[in-house]
Amino acid sequence: MKFLLQRIAFYLFTAWAAITINFFIPRFIPGDPVTSLINKFQGQMSTEAIQSLYVLFGLDKNASMWSQYIDYWGQIFRGDLGLSFTFFPTPVSEILGQSLPWTIALVGITTFASFMIGTSLGVLAGWRRGSWLDGLLPVTTFLSSIPYFWLGLLAITLLAGSDSFFPSSGGYEPGLVPSWNGEFIGSAVQHSLLPAITILISSVSGWILSMRNMMVTVASEDYITVAHAKGLSERRVMVSYAARNALLPNVSGFALSLGFIVGGTLLVEIVFSYPGIGYNLFQAVGSKDYPLMQGVFLVITMSVLIANLIADVAYLLLDPRTRKEG
Amino acid sequence: MKAPVLEIKNFNVDYGLGDQAVQAVRDVTLTLHRGEVLGLAGESGSGKSTLAYGVTRLLPPPGVISGGSVIYHPPGGDPYDVMALSNSELRAFRWAETSIVFQGAMNSLNPVHKVSTQMLDVIRAHEPQLSSEARVARAKEMLKLVGISADRMDAYPHQLSGGMRQRVMIGMALVLEPQVVIMDEPTTALDVVMQRQILAQLVELRERLDFSVLFITHDLSLLVEFSDRIAIMYGGRIVEQAKSADLYKDSLHPYSEGLLKSFPALRGPRRELAGIPGSPPDLRGMPTGCAFHPRCPHAFDRCSTEIPVLGVPEARNDPNREVACWLPGRVPVG
Numbered sequence: 001m002k003f004l005l006q007r008i009a010f011y012l013f014t015a016w017a018a019i020t021i022n023f024f025i026p027r028f029i030p031g032d033p034v035t036s037l038i039n040k041f042q043g044q045m046s047t048e049a050i051q052s053l054y055v056l057f058g059l060d061k062n063a064s065m066w067s068q069y070i071d072y073w074g075q076i077f078r079g080d081l082g083l084s085f086t087f088f089p090t091p092v093s094e095i096l097g098q099s100l101p102w103t104i105a106l107v108g109i110t111t112f113a114s115f116m117i118g119t120s121l122g123v124l125a126g127w128r129r130g131s132w133l134d135g136l137l138p139v140t141t142f143l144s145s146i147p148y149f150w151l152g153l154l155a156i157t158l159l160a161g162s163d164s165f166f167p168s169s170g171g172y173e174p175g176l177v178p179s180w181n182g183e184f185i186g187s188a189v190q191h192s193l194l195p196a197i198t199i200l201i202s203s204v205s206g207w208i209l210s211m212r213n214m215m216v217t218v219a220s221e222d223y224i225t226v227a228h229a230k231g232l233s234e235r236r237v238m239v240s241y242a243a244r245n246a247l248l249p250n251v252s253g254f255a256l257s258l259g260f261i262v263g264g265t266l267l268v269e270i271v272f273s274y275p276g277i278g279y280n281l282f283q284a285v286g287s288k289d290y291p292l293m294q295g296v297f298l299v300i301t302m303s304v305l306i307a308n309l310i311a312d313v314a315y316l317l318l319d320p321r322t323r324k325e326g
Numbered sequence: 327m328k329a330p331v332l333e334i335k336n337f338n339v340d341y342g343l344g345d346q347a348v349q350a351v352r353d354v355t356l357t358l359h360r361g362e363v364l365g366l367a368g369e370s371g372s373g374k375s376t377l378a379y380g381v382t383r384l385l386p387p388p389g390v391i392s393g394g395s396v397i398y399h400p401p402g403g404d405p406y407d408v409m410a411l412s413n414s415e416l417r418a419f420r421w422a423e424t425s426i427v428f429q430g431a432m433n434s435l436n437p438v439h440k441v442s443t444q445m446l447d448v449i450r451a452h453e454p455q456l457s458s459e460a461r462v463a464r465a466k467e468m469l470k471l472v473g474i475s476a477d478r479m480d481a482y483p484h485q486l487s488g489g490m491r492q493r494v495m496i497g498m499a500l501v502l503e504p505q506v507v508i509m510d511e512p513t514t515a516l517d518v519v520m521q522r523q524i525l526a527q528l529v530e531l532r533e534r535l536d537f538s539v540l541f542i543t544h545d546l547s548l549l550v551e552f553s554d555r556i557a558i559m560y561g562g563r564i565v566e567q568a569k570s571a572d573l574y575k576d577s578l579h580p581y582s583e584g585l586l587k588s589f590p591a592l593r594g595p596r597r598e599l600a601g602i603p604g605s606p607p608d609l610r611g612m613p614t615g616c617a618f619h620p621r622c623p624h625a626f627d628r629c630s631t632e633i634p635v636l637g638v639p640e641a642r643n644d645p646n647r648e649v650a651c652w653l654p655g656r657v658p659v660g
Contacts, residue, residue, distance in 0.1 A: 220386070222433035226495075229384055229428075230448040231420030240447070241436055248438075320482040321437055 018301040082291035092295035103276030107261045110199045118207020123243045126215020140205030152271035166194045169273035195272045214246035255311030259304035332358040337394035339380045348609045350376045352562045363539040365549030368559035369606045424506040425499035435483035442479040472497040489520040508540045547589045550574045558582045561607045561617030568647040578649040628652045
């Protein structure tokens with residue numbers, strides 16, 4: 001318990017540092033977002049409007065850096081991340097609130113599926129090493145070495161099209177209104193299949209490879225021989241002795257990859273024009289939308305931190321040696 | 327002589343296949359009798375652990391059992407060959423009839439499971455009809471027998487000392503009350519005090535539970551004191567076997583003699599300590615004839631050409647002794 005509190009304190013500190021950096025970096029970048037917004041409106045703005053924009057973006061020239069910093073924290077706790085330029089005047093939090101579920105549903109489920117499939121195959125391949133299952137390794141490694149955007153483009157070119165089952169872009173049929181009905185969900189699933197499959201193909205081999213190698217290492221441990229000598233069933237030895245121990249590094253890898261769900265989807269969402277948070281970031285960068293970028297970075301940072309915390313907790317639960325008490 | 331419980335007959339183990347194969351155990355015939363402690367001694371690489379793994383069919387690849395049989399005599403049942411058991415029969419045989427205490431006391435327990443989990447799963451696997459309370463009671467009783475308090479059931483292996491872990495392993499090996507316990511250097515990783523404690527406990531347990539022990543070690547001094555009979559292994563073969571006292575007082579094979587001379591006696595006149603010159607044979611290129619002849623102080627022509635056969639020596643007409651040596655008086659009868 002003490003260990004857990006220490007970890008939480010550490011992550012709170014890291015979160016503070018990340019948010020602080022997130023606050024300062026845009027303010028040290030030459031030029032400011034308001035200037036780029038003014039450019040967007042091509043000078044057709046009054047001085048008052050410009051001044052109110054500065055106040056609106058928290059770039060009030062009259063306020064000191066310190067009071068801006070305090071205000072920034074207040075805004076974060078209120079969930080106010082400023083207004084987006086690209087979708088002016090929609091608040092950033094609203095945009096993120098719309099796109100985050102798409103990313104989490106698509107990449108979250110795919111990452112989980114990839115982990116489960118890859119780990120199970122890795123367990124089997126490691127346990128029966130030398131069997132045909134070892135043939136999986138070069139194949140999946142080959143597939144995962146293909147650059148993701150190319151794989152995605154290839155999938156779109158070959159499989160998607162106007163008369164194909166797979167749509168080439170978007171998260172759902174353009175005419176539909178997002179709601180919890182069968183038609184919309186069906187359309188969302190249909191749109192997510194192609195990105196999901198390409199993510200799966202490019203990520204599954206990592207899980208297979210690491211799990212297989214850990215299985216091979218663990219299989220030569222003395223306690224595995226003891227488990228065999230005890231006359232336990234093959235299945236029990238494989239699952240409860242070998243895989244249980246080999247799983248540990250993979251679980252922390254999985255928790256870390258949860259953190260990259262939000263951050264790592266940039267390419268997927270760009271290639272498939274998927275309405276997720278990575279696509280937001282892409283749009284934000286394209287139109288110098290600083291508040292949106294800041295918001296996306298904040299979400300990415302937080303998700304990585306939370307995933308790390310989950311990894312720590314999972315390790316604590318799975319490996320008794322990391323628990324200090326006793 | 328008591329009835330046999332485990333008969334190893336013409337046992338051969340190779341590492342690898344075909345021409346590349348290294349013969350680690352050759353033509354070993356050894357009988358373990360009911361209730362006895364049979365010591366198996368030899369240098370590193372003499373094949374003693376390989377023999378233990380082979381007998382229980384636990385050899386990791388590339389180990390291959392290339393011949394021989396292991397006849398197990400269950401109490402009040404017909405003897406059967408362990409080598410001929412199907413996989414499920416073998417699983418039922420393991421631990422319930424023959425359990426093993428391994429060399430690595432530190433690594434024999436799975437670090438992520440509690441002691442109780444690891445003790446209970448073996449009982450569940452072999453006696454599924456037992457209620458879970460009965461299983462727990464059995465495991466606790468066994469731990470008490472080996473001197474571990476019952477509240478340590480919920481400990482993880484890393485919370486136990488090396489000696490405690492080995493006690494847990496011994497307790498686990500006895501939990502199904504097997505007929506045979508194979509101990510492969512069970513005390514090697516422990517200090518001498520702990521070694522003595524554990525061995526004393528083992529002697530006591532054996533009197534209570536009446537199992538037979540195949541005790542494998544490189545420490546002949548330990549065996550002389552602790553076992554009923556001793557078999558000496560060299561280069562994958564048994565070179566001598568005799569009752570412990572006989573072997574200690576009057577060893578016949580020059581190799582046993584060399585081993586005995588390499589540790590000091592506690593009583594009796596002072597004598598020079600002498601090691602065995604040379605190093606253990608390379609299994610990939612075994613010497614012709616007697617494997618020991620390049621290091622043997624008494625070697626003569628015949629030793630380098632013919633492999634000596636294990637048999638009752640001419641000079642001592644004692645059916646309990648066997649030696650494989652060409653020296654005069656030690657050649658087998660007949």
